[in-house]
Amino acid sequence: MSSLTFPRFFLRHPILPGFSLTFGFSAFYLSLVILLPICALLLYLSDMSWAQYWQAVSDRRVVQSYYVTLSGAFYSTIAATMIGMLLAWIITRYDFPGRRLIDSLVDLPFALPTSVAGLTLATLLVPGGWLGQWLYPLFGVKLAYAYPGIVIAMTFTSLPFVVRTVQPILQDIGNEHEEAALTLGAGKVQIFCRVIFPSLVPALITGASQAFIRSLGEFGAVIMIAGNIPFKTEVSSLMIFVRLQEYNYPAATAIASVILFSSLALLFLLQLAQARYISGKTK
Amino acid sequence: MLKKALIALTLAAATFASATASAQDKTLLNASYDVAREVFAEINPRFLTHWEKETGQKLKIDQSFAGTSRQAQDIIQGKKVDTVTFNQVTDVDILAKRGLLSKDWNKQFDNNSSPYYSTIAFLVRKGNPKNIKNWDDLVRDDVKLVFPNPKTSGNARYSYLAAWLFASARFNGDEEKTRQFVGKFLHNVENFPTGGRGATVAFAQNGQGDALLTFESEVVNIAKGDEFKAEGFEVVVPPVSVLAEFPVAVVDKVVDAKGTRKEAEAFLQFQYTREIQELLTTFNYRVHHPEVVAATADQFSKVELINPNEVLGSWDDIQTKHFGTNGTLDQLLAQKP
Numbered sequence: 001m002s003s004l005t006f007p008r009f010f011l012r013h014p015i016l017p018g019f020s021l022t023f024g025f026s027a028f029y030l031s032l033v034i035l036l037p038i039c040a041l042l043l044y045l046s047d048m049s050w051a052q053y054w055q056a057v058s059d060r061r062v063v064q065s066y067y068v069t070l071s072g073a074f075y076s077t078i079a080a081t082m083i084g085m086l087l088a089w090i091i092t093r094y095d096f097p098g099r100r101l102i103d104s105l106v107d108l109p110f111a112l113p114t115s116v117a118g119l120t121l122a123t124l125l126v127p128g129g130w131l132g133q134w135l136y137p138l139f140g141v142k143l144a145y146a147y148p149g150i151v152i153a154m155t156f157t158s159l160p161f162v163v164r165t166v167q168p169i170l171q172d173i174g175n176e177h178e179e180a181a182l183t184l185g186a187g188k189v190q191i192f193c194r195v196i197f198p199s200l201v202p203a204l205i206t207g208a209s210q211a212f213i214r215s216l217g218e219f220g221a222v223i224m225i226a227g228n229i230p231f232k233t234e235v236s237s238l239m240i241f242v243r244l245q246e247y248n249y250p251a252a253t254a255i256a257s258v259i260l261f262s263s264l265a266l267l268f269l270l271q272l273a274q275a276r277y278i279s280g281k282t283k
Numbered sequence: 284m285l286k287k288a289l290i291a292l293t294l295a296a297a298t299f300a301s302a303t304a305s306a307q308d309k310t311l312l313n314a315s316y317d318v319a320r321e322v323f324a325e326i327n328p329r330f331l332t333h334w335e336k337e338t339g340q341k342l343k344i345d346q347s348f349a350g351t352s353r354q355a356q357d358i359i360q361g362k363k364v365d366t367v368t369f370n371q372v373t374d375v376d377i378l379a380k381r382g383l384l385s386k387d388w389n390k391q392f393d394n395n396s397s398p399y400y401s402t403i404a405f406l407v408r409k410g411n412p413k414n415i416k417n418w419d420d421l422v423r424d425d426v427k428l429v430f431p432n433p434k435t436s437g438n439a440r441y442s443y444l445a446a447w448l449f450a451s452a453r454f455n456g457d458e459e460k461t462r463q464f465v466g467k468f469l470h471n472v473e474n475f476p477t478g479g480r481g482a483t484v485a486f487a488q489n490g491q492g493d494a495l496l497t498f499e500s501e502v503v504n505i506a507k508g509d510e511f512k513a514e515g516f517e518v519v520v521p522p523v524s525v526l527a528e529f530p531v532a533v534v535d536k537v538v539d540a541k542g543t544r545k546e547a548e549a550f551l552q553f554q555y556t557r558e559i560q561e562l563l564t565t566f567n568y569r570v571h572h573p574e575v576v577a578a579t580a581d582q583f584s585k586v587e588l589i590n591p592n593e594v595l596g597s598w599d600d601i602q603t604k605h606f607g608t609n610g611t612l613d614q615l616l617a618q619k620p
Contacts, residue, residue: 059609061617119484126489145474145491228432228475230616241477242434245352247377248608 041260044253056254061230062239066258068150069236072222073215076154080211081204083155084162091163092170106163109156118153118224125149125225145227150235153221158211165207169200202274209270213263309543310343311550312363314354316370316437318479318501320346322566323368329562330553334546342546350478351437358383358534365538365547368531368554370498371437373598375530388532391548397528398554399568402588403438403445404499404524406486406506409515413493417521418449421494422467429492431482432475433612438527439482442496443469443605443612445525448589452523466615487511494519498527499583500567520584525591529568 045053056062091103109117123129125144127136135143143149173196181191219237226233236259243252315323327344334342347354347364351374358364359381369375372389379386389396407415413426421428433439443465450464473492476482483505486495495502499520506516531551538544553559560572564579595601605611 061613119481122485123489126491128490144489145485223477224481227473228477229472230475238477242432243608245435246606246608251608 038260041253041257044250045257048250048254052250053254056243056251057258061234062236062255064231065234065236065239068147068232068234069216069259072147072150072154072235073212075151076158076215077208077212079151079155080158080162081208084159084207084211085166085200085204087159088163088166088170092167106160109158109160114157114218114220115224117156118221121153121156121221122149122225125152144225145233147226147233149225149227150222150233153225154215154218157218157221158214161210161214162204162207165203165210166200169203173199202277205270205274205277209267213266216259216263308341308343309541309546310345311365311543311546312345312347313366313368313550314347314349314351314358314362314364315368316351316354317348318504319368319370320348322563322568325562326554326559329558330550333553334549337549344550363537363541364534365541365543366531366533366551368529368551370527370529371440372528372530373602374437375532376598378532378534382536384532384535389530391533392531392551393555394571395528395530396532396551397530398551398560399563399570400526400528400588401498401500401568402520402524402527402586403442403496404502405519405521406495406497406502406516407493407519409517411517411519415494415519418446418468418523419453421446421496422464422471426471426494427473427492428468428471428494428496429474429476429482429486430472430496431478433606435477436479436482438479438497438501440606441498441525441527444591444595444601445589447605448525448591448594449521449523451594452589462611462615465611466618469612469615487514487516499569503567520586522585523587523589526588 048056087102087106091099091106122144124131125135126132127142129144132143141148143152177195177199178191181195186195217237218235219241222235223238223241226235226238228234228238236255240252240255240259243249243255313323313327323346327346331342331344334340347362349357351367351369351371354364354367354369355374355377358367358378367375367378375384375388378384379388385391392398394400405415405421407413413420413423415421415426420426430436430442431439433443446465446468447461450461451458454460454464474482474485476485479497479501482495482497483501485491487505487510495505499518502518505511506518531554533544533547533551535544538547554563555572557572557575560570560575561578563570564575564582567582569583570576570579591601592598595604603610
């Protein structure tokens with residue numbers, strides 16, 4: 001289907017002027033900033049044989065690091081999605097003193113160098129730290145320099161993605177729908193589940209997937225709080241760093257390619273899922 | 284009027300010319316490891332005065348600080364560094380391998396071209412509650428350690444080697460027993476930060492582990508420095524440890540192109556003078572100058588230092604056998620404790 005519509009699209013004279021210029025610039029920019037580095041990566045990979053590639057990416061320790069990274073990103077995405085939705089809800093729906101402050105604080109993880117964030121979190125959460133002295137006896141598990149630290153650091157750095165994608169949607173919905181539902185006799189839970197939540201789903205999916213992918217690649221914050229014990233708390237980006245330090249560039253590139261292509265595949269799948277969801281809804 | 288303008292113009296030209304002349308004063312770029320900042324902030328001005336007194340020439344020294352593997356990478360990729368003052372022999376060797384400096388760089392200056400050296404020591408908590416005295420205390424079940432990841436940090440590579448050399452001497456070179464010992468040692472590590480600073484924070488600020496392992500100079504600086512003085516940490520220098528040389532070298536390719544060989548060599552030679560050797564001991568580095576050694580004998584604990592090259596072969600061999608991908612270090616970490 002799409003292969004048929006593609007050429008027809010280019011033959012049609014566009015209504016808005018400047019199409020060729022803007023399209024050309026976009027293509028150029030995409031090539032320069034995204035495709036060129038990917039090509040360089042592939043070029044590096046082409047030096048390796050399949051056996052070497054497989055050996056580099058299937059090393060037991062590296063495989064374990066995929067598991068740590070994926071599961072950490074998974075849990076942190078759940079946490080970030082829930083906390084992010086709450087934050088967005090509060091910021092958009094209630095006008096309270098300090099709302100603007102909270103609104104701007106949400107972006108802090110973007111502004112803060114992530115290794116600083118990781119180090120700060122570690123200092124707070126160690127058993128003797130400000131937070132850790134209360135949390136440690138409560139849960140009885142180590143938070144900083146252990147697996148939970150990875151999840152916390154990932155949640156911290158990916159939270160703004162969820163808030164910033166959900167927030168405009170919530171603002172758009174306005175109160176009218178809720179009021180209409182209320183006059184039709186819906187309860188509070190019903191309003192949330194059947195009126196508000198469904199319209200948030202696409203934004204939540206986008207936000208969550210961005211948060212997930214950000215977490216897959218997170219380096220600075222995670223290595224500062226993870227403890228980095230082999231087979232337990234080593235993330236894949238650290239394995240890339242380790243290979244670089246060994247002057248083993250091909251192996252580093254190979255591991256990077258696994259992360260990159262799985263992220264790309266995931267993004268693509270999510271695009272498809274979202275397109276289907278939206279078209280399914282309008283039918 | 285015209286005459287005045289002409290005079291002004293010549294004057295301006297003259298000042299411009301003299302400005303460019305002073306811009307042509309030679310500049311040296313010295314690349315060092317991260318924690319060398321304070322050291323070279325002291326050394327460099329002294330050398331500049333010394334050089335001006337000797338030759339009447341003005342000289343300028345720019346400094347660059349980073350992990351030395353990173354520095355080596357930058358130099359390989361074309362950074363115009365005249366001299367390197369590193370804390371890793373392997374990172375100078377890499378430069379020699381790439382033809383940037385001569386293969387026998389370590390014969391250019393005295394003491395294997397290392398004006399000063401250090402070793403691995405332990406920093407323990409106040410009162411040494413776990414009674415840590417030697418390397419075999421570090422493999423006890425109740426002792427937890429903190430040091431950086433040996434893959435990403437040079438001083439941690441020395442910690443690993445020190446444990447290996449200690450065990451190898453104790454078991455008379457029995458490799459299987461040595462592996463067991465070092466494996467246990469590695470599994471006692473609670474936390475592998477990627478760099479020295481991260482390890483210091485984890486141990487000193489965040490209360491991780493019972494002992495922090497790093498260069499003796501660093502250990503003493505942490506214990507005595509203002510930042511953590513109040514914690515009362517104690518320095519433990521084990522009776523046996525590893526010799527960690529801090530190599531210096533002239534980057535031949537760069538100095539020949541820039542015409543700064545004379546200055547670069549003089550700068551490195553200057554590190555061996557009594558004045559600088561004394562200065563280095565105030566930063567807790569061990570030095571070679573016999574008078575300085577005699578004068579500071581009380582400052583440094585007696586320790587038997589083993590040169591890794593005498594037991595394990597060249598740095599090349601050590602690098603591939605122990606620190607390469609799936610080398611001994613990786614194998615030991617992969618073992619179940």
